[in-house]
Amino acid sequence: MKQASRFMPRYKPGKANKPALFAFLAIALAVVIYQPWFLAVIAGIAALVIVWSAIDQPKVERHFIELCKERDGLSICEFAREFDPKVVDTWVIRAVYEQVQAALPTKQSVPIKASDTLFDVLKLDEDDLDLDLVEEIAQRTGRSLDGHKNNPYYGKITTPQKLVLFFNHQARANANAT
Missing domain, CATH: 1.10.1200 (Non-ribosomal Peptide Synthetase Peptidyl Carrier Protein; Chain A)
Known part of the structure; x- marks a missing residue:
């Protein structure tokens, strides 16, 4: 007989592939060293994402709070x-x-x-x-x-x-x- 679903194991994230992660970081470092303007572009994009998240997240939270109220119980x-x-x-x-x-x-x-x-x-x-x-x-x-x-x-x-x-x-x- 199959075990009840409430005893199902939790999700266990896999470990990062260290060689791939090292290669990605090495390439990113090389790009920053040889193309310094690229760092400014990345910083600008990161700033835009942070600002957009700060503006949008309260709307998302309100949406989910309303869903929780509608679905109480x-x-x-x-x-x-x-x-x-x-x-x-x-x-x-x-x-x-x-x-x-x-x-x-x-x-x-x-x-x-x-x-x-x-x-x-x-x-x-x-x-x-x-x-x-x-x-x-x-x-x-x-x-x-x-x-x-x-x-x-x-x-x-x-x-x-x-x-x-x-x-x-x-x-x-x-x-x-x-």
């Missing part, structure tokens, strides 16, 4: 009820719920709905989904991303519900990949 239980546990792996449900919640650009613990749009309601970037979130969920669920292009939900993930269904079908996509 909701939890992972309501999210899980959107799926048939005989068809959808409960580990996938929990991993998606917890990792999406952790990826939100707020410190608020926002209850997630299966129908939320990842990019509009939950304010996630597509890069967050592609680079971090999918890897974290794959690690927690023990699912491989091999053959992900054969998955019927590939390229169609816009909600947590579709993310759950993507990972639920991922085992089948792996079988089709070989």
Whole structure:
């Protein structure tokens, strides 16, 4: 019998690839030494990002505070009820719920709905989904991303519900990949 999802291991970030990190830093240092104007450009871009974040973050926080008020009393239980546990792996449900919640650009613990749009309601970037979130969920669920292009939900993930269904079908996509 499969272990209950509440006993699923937490996400453990991988260690940085030291040779790649060293090479990146060496290249960055060489660019700064041989192209000093580039440092000014990078500093200007960094300043713009910091100013924009300082202006935009209070709006984002207000959005999530309102979501929390609207969803008072909701939890992972309501999210899980959107799926048939005989068809959808409960580990996938929990991993998606917890990792999406952790990826939100707020410190608020926002209850997630299966129908939320990842990019509009939950304010996630597509890069967050592609680079971090999918890897974290794959690690927690023990699912491989091999053959992900054969998955019927590939390229169609816009909600947590579709993310759950993507990972639920991922085992089948792996079988089709070989």
